[in-house]
Amino acid sequence: MYDEPHRWLQAVENRTQYIERRLRAASPAIGLPYENGALLFTVCPHGQRKVYEVYDRLALAALGHPADVERLRMMAINLAHTEGFTRSADDVTLQRLLNFAIAPQVKASFDEVFRSPIIAKMLMVELTPNGAEPQFFTLNFDGNFTHRKRYGVAGGTSASEELMLKVLDDESPESTSLEDALKAAARTWCIGYYVATKEPEYDEPPMPKDADIAEMFREAREDLRFEAAVLDRTRSGRAKYRELTTEELSALDDLFPDNAAHRD
Amino acid sequence: MDTMPPATDFQGDFLSLLSSRGHRLSFGGQLDSSRLAQTEATTVLAMRYKDGVLVAGDRQATAGTTIMYNRADKVIDIDDHSTLAISGSPAMAFEMARVLEYSFRYYKRSQLQELSLEGKLRTLSRLIKENVGAALQGIGAVMPIFAAYDTITDEGRIYFYDVLGAQFEMTEFAVAGSGSVWIRGTLYYENRWTKKLVEMNRREAVGLALRMLESAAYYDAATGGVKEQQEMLPTIKCVTADGIETVDSETLREIYAEVVEGA
Numbered sequence: 088m089y090d091e092p093h094r095w096l097q098a099v100e101n102r103t104q105y106i107e108r109r110l111r112a113a114s115p116a117i118g119l120p121y122e123n124g125a126l127l128f129t130v131c132p133h134g135q136r137k138v139y140e141v142y143d144r145l146a147l148a149a150l151g152h153p154a155d156v157e158r159l160r161m162m163a164i165n166l167a168h169t170e171g172f173t174r175s176a177d178d179v180t181l182q183r184l185l186n187f188a189i190a191p192q193v194k195a196s197f198d199e200v201f202r203s204p205i206i207a208k209m210l211m212v213e214l215t216p217n218g219a220e221p222q223f224f225t226l227n228f229d230g231n232f233t234h235r236k237r238y239g240v241a242g243g244t245s246a247s248e249e250l251m252l253k254v255l256d257d258e259s260p261e262s263t264s265l266e267d268a269l270k271a272a273a274r275t276w277c278i279g280y281y282v283a284t285k286e287p288e289y290d291e292p293p294m295p296k297d298a299d300i301a302e303m304f305r306e307a308r309e310d311l312r313f314e315a316a317v318l319d320r321t322r323s324g325r326a327k328y329r330e331l332t333t334e335e336l337s338a339l340d341d342l343f344p345d346n347a348a349h350r351d
Numbered sequence: 352m353d354t355m356p357p358a359t360d361f362q363g364d365f366l367s368l369l370s371s372r373g374h375r376l377s378f379g380g381q382l383d384s385s386r387l388a389q390t391e392a393t394t395v396l397a398m399r400y401k402d403g404v405l406v407a408g409d410r411q412a413t414a415g416t417t418i419m420y421n422r423a424d425k426v427i428d429i430d431d432h433s434t435l436a437i438s439g440s441p442a443m444a445f446e447m448a449r450v451l452e453y454s455f456r457y458y459k460r461s462q463l464q465e466l467s468l469e470g471k472l473r474t475l476s477r478l479i480k481e482n483v484g485a486a487l488q489g490i491g492a493v494m495p496i497f498a499a500y501d502t503i504t505d506e507g508r509i510y511f512y513d514v515l516g517a518q519f520e521m522t523e524f525a526v527a528g529s530g531s532v533w534i535r536g537t538l539y540y541e542n543r544w545t546k547k548l549v550e551m552n553r554r555e556a557v558g559l560a561l562r563m564l565e566s567a568a569y570y571d572a573a574t575g576g577v578k579e580q581q582e583m584l585p586t587i588k589c590v591t592a593d594g595i596e597t598v599d600s601e602t603l604r605e606i607y608a609e610v611v612e613g614a
Binding site: 136139140141142161164165168169171172173324326 | 360361365368369372374428431449450453456457460461463
């Protein structure tokens with residue numbers, strides 16, 4: 088049935104649509120630099136996790152089906168650890184992991200139209216040893232990946248990703264402090280999640296109203312859990328990853344003062 | 352490149368991951384130790400003191416009567432609360448330490464929880480057992496001391512291993528290496544009649560460790576001891592609830608001057 092080129096094309100098209108539909112309601116992940124390294128932020132249901140340590144200076148935040156996320160996560164961890172052990176921690180870079188190992192496998196899996204696809208996206212971040220800016224990579228479900236220096240996002244729809252990137256372009260955090268990075272990430276998350284779930288029909292969704300953003304934030308705070316971790320280059324020892332404490336996350340409490348959430 | 356692995360592969364076991372990638376830990380083939388002057392590392396000791404465990408080692412590695420290296424670090428940090436003090440063949444011991452370090456980190460990252468102390472000890476046992484073949488052929492034998500701070504029971508723990516991988520927990524102290532025979536009795540004496548080791552503060556414990564290393568070096572040609580003029584100070588680490596702290600050379604020199612030379 089798939090021996091004719093256009094049918095194969097149709098199959099890939101169907102597959103893409105199916106995955107996109109499944110990912111639409113996924114909670115976005117946002118990565119931002121801050122004074123001591125890089126922050127990864129997302130929102131997830133209680134009892135679940137989406138932000139993970141991969142290696143000494145690598146972390147990821149994923150969205151999609153938990154089983155697929157787990158496969159990608161373990162692939163990254165296995166590769167990083169064997170490479171780091173047999174060569175050196177300095178040889179474990181995201182560029183190499185993605186370019187030569189993860190992306191080709193995800194692509195191969197996407198191309199196997201008879202088998203169930205990987206329904207997941209990943210935002211990966213790397214802290215470079217020389218103190219330069221952190222590197223952000225977003226891996227798509229088809230094996231394609233993009234690299235960004237200033238920040239990274241992964242969202243349920245490409246329209247929501249574009250809008251989140253625009254928000255980060257236009258509204259850089261007030262300072263380089265962790266608190267301000269966290270606030271910028273949470274605001275961006277609200278915008279991304281809002282347009283992906285409430286306005287999926289737009290190719291170029293308009294910027295949500297402030298009241299809608301605040302409402303989105305309030306809903307998330309009530310029903311879900313904020314999850315954030317940093318790669319902190321001031322941490323002693325090799326491993327730079329640490330999860331943010333409840334106290335650090337409480338910086339988000341005054342992001343939208345309650346009255347702003349009420350519509351007129 | 353193989354296809355996407357199932358997520359359940361290896362269950363956090365780094366040794367299985369390594370062997371699945373074709374990595375061998377032990378030396379292969381039939382080995383003949385008589386043709387080789389083996390490099391060996393010499394005196395290490397661990398003792399429980401008031402805040403946790405102190406682990407110390409001299410810096411010298413010898414092969415026969417030749418000093419191969421005098422800056423060897425025989426006390427190696429494995430994770431936030433455990434160290435490995437090695438005696439025997441450095442080639443195998445350093446590799447073991449590296450595997451151990453990766454095993455604990457790999458477990459933690461993949462399984463999303465810290466490996467238990469019991470699990471860490473089993474991993475080390477396994478490594479030593481895999482090395483038995485080489486050890487019996489007279490090459491690459493390693494007798495490590497594993498010292499950790501148990502964050503659950505809130506105390507320092509010391510474990511000693513024999514060549515075959517048997518594990519013994521020591522309540523007060525453990526010694527290993529060619530120079531250790533000369534200080535084992537002294538430590539017993541100190542603990543029994545002078546002052547309980549577990550009641551010692553950090554300064555007292557460091558002082559005693561320096562005295563022990565010098566005593567070992569006095570009788571054992573393969574132990575480096577403390578050679579202050581050559582900047583060859585031993586490695587001393589304190590493993591406590593706060594983590595691992597390497598005693599800096601400034602402090603070592605100061606305590607050495609007062610407790611070892613001044614006394």
